[in-house]
Amino acid sequence: MLTGGNIADCTAGATLLERLPDCDILHADKGYDANQLRRQVEDKGVMPNIPPKANRKWKNCFSPFLYRNRNAIERMFCRLKDFRRVATRYDRNAVNYLATVCLAATVSYWL
Secondary structure, eight states: OOOOTTSOHHHHHHHHHHTOOSOSEEEOOGGGOOHHHHHHHHHTTOEEEOOOOTTOSSOOOOOHHHHGGGHHHHHHHHHHTTSHHHHHTOOSSHHHHHHHHHHHHHHHHHO
């Protein structure tokens, strides 16, 4: 799902959670730490493992040990952002941008 650069992560989170496959634990970053998203995840029977924001008064349950597995996803995005065209999103059309991301992923993981 492609959103604008000025759109917060949690606004698109509800739409993304509708496509959530069967899993036990959901790892997400601090951008998705909202009560509404946590409830939506818990309603699906999944445990959210989201680090609490610094300004949160009540800190939710969070396991740093389980959160370590999430770094593989971060490394994948960093590898894709090595391609300047992907990082800065020169393409205006979402279909062209998806093609650029697919091409960058193919080159970075094939070579």
